[in-house]
Amino acid sequence: MFFNMQLTYEIAGGDFGKAGYASSEIKKVLKKLNLDLRIIKKIAVALYEAEVNIVAHAYRGSLTVEIDTVKISVKAQDEGPGIADIDQAMTEGFSTASAQVREMGFGAGMGLPNIKKNADELNISSEVGKGTELEIITYLK
Amino acid sequence: MSTFGQMLISIEMTLNEIIKLTKGRLVCGDSKLNYMLKFAFASDLMSDVLTIDTDNLLLITGLTNLQTIRTAEMSDIQTVLFVRNKKVSQDMIDLANESDIALIECPSSMYKTCGELYKAGLPYVF
Numbered sequence: 001m002f003f004n005m006q007l008t009y010e011i012a013g014g015d016f017g018k019a020g021y022a023s024s025e026i027k028k029v030l031k032k033l034n035l036d037l038r039i040i041k042k043i044a045v046a047l048y049e050a051e052v053n054i055v056a057h058a059y060r061g062s063l064t065v066e067i068d069t070v071k072i073s074v075k076a077q078d079e080g081p082g083i084a085d086i087d088q089a090m091t092e093g094f095s096t097a098s099a100q101v102r103e104m105g106f107g108a109g110m111g112l113p114n115i116k117k118n119a120d121e122l123n124i125s126s127e128v129g130k131g132t133e134l135e136i137i138t139y140l141k
Numbered sequence: 142m143s144t145f146g147q148m149l150i151s152i153e154m155t156l157n158e159i160i161k162l163t164k165g166r167l168v169c170g171d172s173k174l175n176y177m178l179k180f181a182f183a184s185d186l187m188s189d190v191l192t193i194d195t196d197n198l199l200l201i202t203g204l205t206n207l208q209t210i211r212t213a214e215m216s217d218i219q220t221v222l223f224v225r226n227k228k229v230s231q232d233m234i235d236l237a238n239e240s241d242i243a244l245i246e247c248p249s250s251m252y253k254t255c256g257e258l259y260k261a262g263l264p265y266v267f
Contacts, residue, residue: 024240041194105208105209110191
């Protein structure tokens, strides 16, 4: 089967009521493409972690997913405070999340490490005071 | 599944059996009553739940908000048991119905609920 598509969703910072909506919509599209359920689950978890990160830390952002026959690439871009030390942010247990974020069940310092675990490739670039961009790539083996 | 001083037989159980064991109440997801659970995981931290990639998993939690349902949806968890007599909201029920997730409320603490299910043989993830 040949397919090639791109989906983009805007994410509002701080809006926990809607956190997960974009990931849910993208997951539904992936299911319709009849992809391997284990791959869908890995992408869905990575997407959701990235979406929650934008809601929890940024002012606004977006999730863009490009799907072709070889791979699924997710770009999670945000305008926000950025990450001062990416190595530190990748450490399990390290978190700068607010009390409100923790009340929602997040902020355990597992987000970025869990995205990495669920991706074949993870590239992070960030500028303090500007924002962060994640590129999450999953190959359709 | 071995444990301290005795051997427990590891068994799968239906959601209906879990509801009886925990004196729970099914809030939504009637079609899941015969769904077979192979493992249970208990946490109020959705960050931790998202690291679990086990199928046929019962999530036991005391966290009642929309993100609990979103977490279950993303992790392909089809059954969520809420402890400590926490009440789920209509928004949570609507989202759970959309994603075909069964929700159960139960009056006991997380410790007691986990103890009852462990004693009955429902395996842990790790």
